[in-house]
Amino acid sequence: MLLWAMHFRWSRLQRSSIPWMEVIATTMIISESKPLEEVLEMLAGYDSVFVVGCGECATECQTGGEYEVNEIGKMLTEAGKTVTGSLVPDVTCQVLDTGRLLRKSKEAVSRADVILVIACGGGAQAVAASVDKPVVSGVDTLFLGDTVRHGQFYEWCSACGSCVLHEYGGICPVTRCPKGQVHGPCGGTTDEGKCEVNSENDCVWVLIWERLDEIGANKDAVASAAHEPRDYSVHQRPASRIFEPRRTK
C-alpha cells in the first residue's frame, strides 16, 4: 500500500511540476467493478450506506470516480437502501487526507450502517483505518497497470522488489511471462510469437529479443547471462518503507 502511496506522491510531484499537463498517462492500480448482485449480497443486512470512490486510479478505471459513485448510489436506492452520503477523495489511499475528509462528513457517515468503497483495496483500507464501521469493497483490485492508451492498461511491473530490467533491454520477463521465465522462453511460444497461456499476449521473450536488436544491445551477453533465483525475502508481506524528508523548507 505504501508503495502505491509512493507512486501517487510521484505522480503528484509530476503534476505539480508540469501544471499545464492535463492527462497524465501513468502507472495505475487497476480495478474492476464487482457485479451489482455481489455488492448487494455483501450489503445484505445493512439498510444505510455511505459510498467512497477515488479521484485517481478508480476514476481512470471507471470503477470509482464521481460518475460511478453517483451511479451506484442510484442503484442502491433502487435496491431499497438509503444512501446517507458519498465522497470522492483526490487520492483515497492517502490515509490522513481520507480520514480528514471522512471526519468532515461525520454526520452522513455516522448515519450509515456500512461504508461501500469503490476504490482499490488500499483505498478501502484507508477508509477502514478512519471509520469504526464495516467496510465493503465494491471492486476487485487487479494489478499495477501502465496506461498504453486512454483506458487501456497493461501489467508491465509487478513490484517484485528487485528490478532486473537492465538485463533485458527494458522489458520485464518476471511480470510479462506467466511463468516468470528469466533465462529464455519455455516451449510455449506459438508460431505467431504469442504465449500459449494466453494467445492475446506476445511471448515476452520474442519482445525482448526484438528490443535487443532495436537498441543494438549485445545479444550474446544476454544469451549467456545467468540469473540468480529471485530473492523473495526482499518483498516480505506486508511491506513498508519509511522515508526521511530529503530537505526541510
Place this chain on the structure above:
Amino acid sequence: MKLTQAFQEQDFVVTGEVGPPKGATVEEIMEGARVMKDYVTAVNVTDNQSAVMRLGSLAVARLLKEEGIEPVYQMTCRDRNRIMLQSDLLSAEVLDIDNVLIITGDHMAMGDHPQAKPVFDLDSVQLLEAAKGLNEGHDMAGNELETPTDLCLGAVVTPASSYLDLQIMKLEKKIAAGAEFIQTQAVYDPATFEQFMKRVEGFGVPIMAGIVPVKSAGMAKYMNANVAGVRVPDEIIKRMADTPKAERKQVATEITAEFIREIKDMCEGAHIMPQGWDDMIPEVVKQAGLAS
C-alpha cells in the same frame, strides 16, 4: 543406471514414457512400463502432465525401480518452491532414482486446476543449477549436505520452434547449469531435426529426438493447432486419415520406426512418448532396426 552411462555403452539409446493416472492406482501404467521394459533403456515418468493433477511421478518412479525398470523422474517447476524441489531431489536419491528430467512445466491455466497458485519459484535453468549443487554436496543456500546426491540431470528443448534462436539460447544455459542429456519436444520432420542438430553441434551432451506417435489425423490437427512448437507434416496427417481405425496403431508404428531410421545417425537417441500406446514400442524398436 544413469543415462550418461547408457550413452557410453550404446550408440543409440531409446527411452519410453508413462503418464501417471488420475487416481490412486498404478496397475495400468506398471503394465505399460513392463511391455516396453526390454526395448528401452529407461522410462520417463511425467509430473502432473498437462498441468492435470495426477498420481505423483516420484512414487511411480520408485515403483518402476523396484521392478527393475530404470526410471527417469520428471520434475516441473510449476508446483513446488525451492525448498520442496531440493527436498524431492534428496528423496529421489534415497529412493535410488538415478535420472531426473527437469522441465518448466505447463502452466496451470492449461490444466484441470486453473485456480491453483503458479509457483515457478525457480526456472528450469535455476533448478538444474540447484540439482547440480546437491550433487556437489551443498544446497541453494550454501549449506553443506550430510550426503550429496548423485543424480544424472536431463533437460528439454523444442527443435521445431519458430523461435529456434531463443530455444538454443536457453538450451546452452541448461547445459551450462548441469544438464547431461537432452530429450526434445516432439519432432516429426527429419529435415527440421537435422537443422536443429546442426545448431547444437559441439554442445557436448547427448540429444534424444522426442517422438509422440500420431494416433489419428484428428490428434495431429489438434496438436498443430494447440501445442506450441509441434508441427505434424501434412503427409503424416494424410497417411493417418487414410488408415482405418483398426490399423492405425500399426501405421503409427511404421511412421515412428521410419522417423527413427532417418534420424538415427544424427543424434544419440530417441525418446518415445507413446501416450498410452505402450505396446507399440517393442515393434517400433524392432522395425527401426534397433533390436531383433
